[in-house]
Amino acid sequence: MTHWIFTEEHELFRKTIKRFLDKEVIPFINEWEENGETPRSLFERLGELGYLGIKFPEKYGGQALDYMMEAVFIEELSKAGSGGVGGAIGAHMGIALTPIWRFGNEMQKETYLTAGIKGEKIAALGITEPNTGSDVSAIKTRAEKQGDHYLLNGAKTFITNGVHADFIVVAAKTSEGPKHENLSLLIVDTDAEGFSVGKKLDKLGWRASDTGEIYFDNLKIPAENLIGVEGEGFRYMMENFQWERLSLALNSIALAEKALESAIQYSKERTQFGQPLQGFQVLRHKMVDMAVDIEKARNLTYRAVYQYNTGSDITTEATMAKAYAGEMVSRVCDQAVQIHGGSGYMMEFPVQRYWRDARIQSIGGGTTQIMNEILTKRLGITVKK
Template sequence: MSHWIFKEEHEMFRKSVKKFIEKEIKPNVEQWEKDGEVPRSLYKRMGELGYLGIKFPEEYGGGGLDLITEAVLIEELAKCGAGGVGAALGSHTGIAMTNIWKFGNDEQKRKYLVPGIKGELISALAITEPSGGSDVSAIRTTAKKEGDYYILNGSKTFITSGVNADYVVVAAKTREEPAHHNVSLFIVETNWEGYSVGKKLKKLGWRSSDTGEIFFDNVKVPKENLIGNEHEGFRNIMKNFQFERISMALGCIGLGELALEDTIKYSKERIQFKKPLSEFQVLRHKMVDMAVDLEKARNITYRAIYLYNKGEDIVTEATMAKAYAAEMIRRVTDQAVQIHGGNGYMMEYPVQRYWRDARIQSIGGGTTQIMNEILTKRLGILS
């Protein structure tokens, strides 16, 4: 659906992305879901097309374009019908490389950002640990400085692209206190001694993205691989969370559009009691409710990305977008399965995958409960 934030150049870009997805992604989705990962060739291909560097500066091989253009790509990728594809690519460009772009130095950008934009290296962000998820300040992984290195010890879990990444942006404690001022970010190459990957995790949804456990056993990280200033990692993580949350909301919108389109089409083709499902008023109204729910999420999210593109503080807007869109997609995909009836429960119909993929949205990137707690403070409900 068109919206005023998208200009002619954005819509032209959308058309090219749609063609690419129809031709080179959709035909492979079922295989990638079985494989539990997207192939490295997809990163290379998207790098060739400039899709991995949309927002990054031209001096590092990026497109130097606005975040609205990036939003188009995120939304369209979700419409491929497999959330894991967007998750794998988004973790690379949106949350791992973005930390290097925003907080890293020129040398780090040339060494890691440039090949990442080309699709030659795959990156991942490692924050979540077995002992906790949403509470970033409670991480236990440590990085102790010894001469020209930091000695990294600990573990991470639920890491998107954690199995196949070439380098990982890792959050670790560089001192015990004070809280929120004791975490630093490091670029860790996955072929370094002491770095290891556990099993590839089996997931309910997002199956086409590899998700793994990673372990650090006295990994020697050169001091030049510290991103930004020591002890400022928590602040930087929080800053980057805003775009991650908008990205997840955009993914919800793309998937919601696909689920609604498939459901409307199915309702016109499926015959029950000698007439199509679309002629049953109760089902028509369900689809209207789905469309209205989707439109609410769309406008909340588009406003957030518009303000973010202008450089404004969008903590409240991004949090609202993430909270609402994540719950919206659960409702919309659930209704899509319901309207598909027994077929919706069968693996042959993609709507079951939409429903499975939707479930992570209210968990990843901060749970809905965490979003609501942030909003109680931002709105002055809780001082």
């Protein structure tokens, strides 16, 4: 469905992406899902075509296009039918490379950002830790400054691309200062002594992305790998969360659309009691409700994307979009499975994968409950203690 926020150039780009996905991604989705990872060759191919650098400066190999163009890419990649592939690529270009671009020094951009844009190296973001979840203020991983390097110790979990990443942007405590002022972001090369992957995690959904536990044991990080200013890590993460949450909302909308398309197609083909499923009013109305639910999420999200593209602070709008879309996609995918009946429960039908992939959307990037807490503060309805 076209929308006024997208220009003719955006729509032409959408058609180009679709052709690429139809030929080089969709035929291999089942294989990648079974293997439990998105192959390095896809990162390389996307880098070769310039898709990993849509919003990044030309100086580092990017295309210097707008966020609207990246939104188109995110949507179409999500419609390919694998949340895992979208998650792996999104984690690389959206949440790992972006802090380096926005806050990193020239060396970091030339070394890590350029390699990431080309698809030569895979990136990951390491924030979540065992027993901390969404509470980044409780991060225990420590980076102690010792002369010309930091000594890193700690652990991270649920890290997308964590198993095969070449470098990871890690959030760590660098002081005992006040809460939210003691965190820093540092770039960790995964071939450094002291880095290890605990295990590759087995997930309900997003199976085509590798997710791992990672450990740091007296790992030396050159001081020049500190991103931005020491102690500013929390602020950098919060600023980056705006686009991450919009990306997840876009992902949710695209996945829900895919599920609705599958339900509509199945309702035309499946016959019950002498007529197609579409002949039953209750199912027709159910699919209408699904479409309306998607459209609500789309308008919340597109408005926020448009505002973000103008440079506005869209903390409230992005949080609303992520919260609503993340819950919406589970509702829509659940109904799509229901319309498929017993077939929807069979692994040979992709609708079961959409349902599994949808479940992470209200958890990853901050749970719906965290989003609601942010919104109570933004709207001034917190309870005074």
